[in-house]
Amino acid sequence: MRILGAGDMIFGGRKLRERFDPRVLELLDGADLVFANAEFTIPRPSTPAYPEGYTLGTHRWAAAELRSLGIELVSGANNHTGDYGHLGVLDTIDAFAAEGIELAGVGRSLAEARSATYADSPHGRVGLVATSTTGADGFRAADAGRKVAARPGLNPLRWSARYELTDEQFEQVLAIQRALGIDATHRETDRIEIRENLDPDRTSFGGASLRRAEQARVRFDVHRQDLEEICAAIEDATATADVVLVSMHAHEGEDEGWYSEQPAEFLVEAAHAMVEAGASAVFGHGPHMLRGIEVHRGAPIFYSLNGLTFDLETGPLMPAEMLEKYGHPTTAFPSRLHLGRRYGADGQPVGFSSEARFSDGLLAELEFAEGRLPTAIRLHPIDMRLGADTLGERGMPRLAAGEDATRILGDVLRMSKPFGTEIAVRGDIGTID
Known part of the structure; x- marks a missing residue:
């Protein structure tokens, strides 16, 4: 069985399949199952935004775009899960369900959000348990209390x-x-x-x-009860799936840096516990950049794959508070905010557009021949082209080649050294033996 792991997906436009590099499509189409994190909310028109700041809401056809790419294992647990409040969580669950995709890591209650979701292929059944550390407090789900209804939300790892x-x-x-x-x-x-x-x-x-x-x-300090309950869900999933994957959305890095190369120490502790509970692989994402890879007891831990798409400029939904937060009148057009986050006063790129590391990502290809652990791990470097001239290309992935592939894989190798991970580079592909 071949599983392809991607990171975050953020996009506002359509026809993703037609905009992707054909070589990326070949990898997606060649996998039995594909994983990605949906870092957006799909609210109904009547659902108001939560006054959180930068929100990522999109149209209801977004779930169909993932389906068109063959992505069936989808996490909805991240720091944008609650951008449209608890109603928005329900809207998003329903939108994906309409496409036959059961979101992992979110639910109508904590019990539902904690539970694994499953996808089947001719070569095996895969379970997915998803959680988020970023936004875990504000967006967490809750079970029903005494005369109190359950609260929709995400599976928290506080x-x-x-x-x-x-x-x-x-x-x-x-x-x-x-x-x-x-x-x-x-x-x-x-x-x-x-x-x-x-x-x-x-x-x-x-x-x-x-x-x-x-x-x-x-x-x-990791929240002990959260970690124990997540590990219990992983252990439970091993009884009904051939392979169990974990999705962990985590911006947190060393010394509180969201853009630190090394993950926060509690993430390493949590990932180890997840593997020891039965996870075959842990797919991390969140900081919009790559982090290192560790192999713990035969299971790969990708502390951040970055993303598969990173299109921030065509987002159709923009609450008034979002414009206000970034210093614009609440009546301003969305382009004012997008341009201000892309170019500085001198016309030079700023923010995510200013450094190649935010365009760099990985597609993790895992082969399972027998048992729960991968028998082969291949790393395909990608470039999301944040510096592309046209909006149709910007934020869309292409396979990295030549010097770009060597640079990306070299960065991953350097960041993986503290974990003792060796990565062999053969052409434009990295392998972990």
Whole structure:
């Protein structure tokens, strides 16, 4: 069985199949099953946007575009799941269901969002468990409570950050709290809310949790119950599928950097636990750039494949708050925002358009001959052409070749070195033996 793993899909236009590089289509068509993350919402016209900021809503034909590419394993869990609120989650589930695709990682309740979805091929059955760390708190699903309905949302993998400071730094924070007058008011609030902090080596400032330590650093703690329940869903899926995949949408990187090359340490811990629960592979995505690859107990962990499409400029839906957030009048045309995020005042590319790494991606080809672990792993570098002149090409993938392929695979190899992963490059393809 051949499975092809892609990353995020963001697009506003149509006819993707006609705009893709034919060599990419050949890979998609040659796979038994294809995975991708749908990083968008498909709201009904009557569903209002959630005032979150940058929203990714699109038309109802978007699900059919994925179907046209042969993508049947689809995650809906990411930091744009809730762009149109809880109603938008239901709208998106329904839109994909109309195309015969059951979204993983989202649901009408937490139990549904936690559960695996399945796709069948002549060579085997594949289960998909999907989760998101980014947006996990704000968009998480919930089961019904006492006289309270279940809440639609995503399958969360929550986490928390704590900032460790030296004695001198910690005392400086305490002094600032006293100088601002917030030390006494915070203590009174905590006492009344029955959450009083009695630990002299712990405090909070501006919502951040601070601890006294030997050296300054940022530490991350994964939400234990979330991880345990996700692993339980993976283990359950192994009983009804030949192969179980995990989708993990995670922007978080080292030292809180969304665009750090190395993943946050809690993501490594979580991915290991997922493999140990029975995952055959973990497909990571989110930061709109590549990250390294690790092989844990024979299962590949792709900390970020980046994306398959990255078309931000033809998005048809734009809430007023989104324009306001980026300094435009609420009556402005969408092109004002799109151009401002593509070009600076000097006319030069900015943001995602300014660096090749945001165009670079991978298609991960996994071969399964027997058992739950892949017997072959091939890496196909792609270029999403964010610097292309026309909107029809921009954000659409082509297979990288020559110097571009060598550069992309070299970057992946460098980022994978900390995990002890060796990648052999043969022509324009990387392999992990």
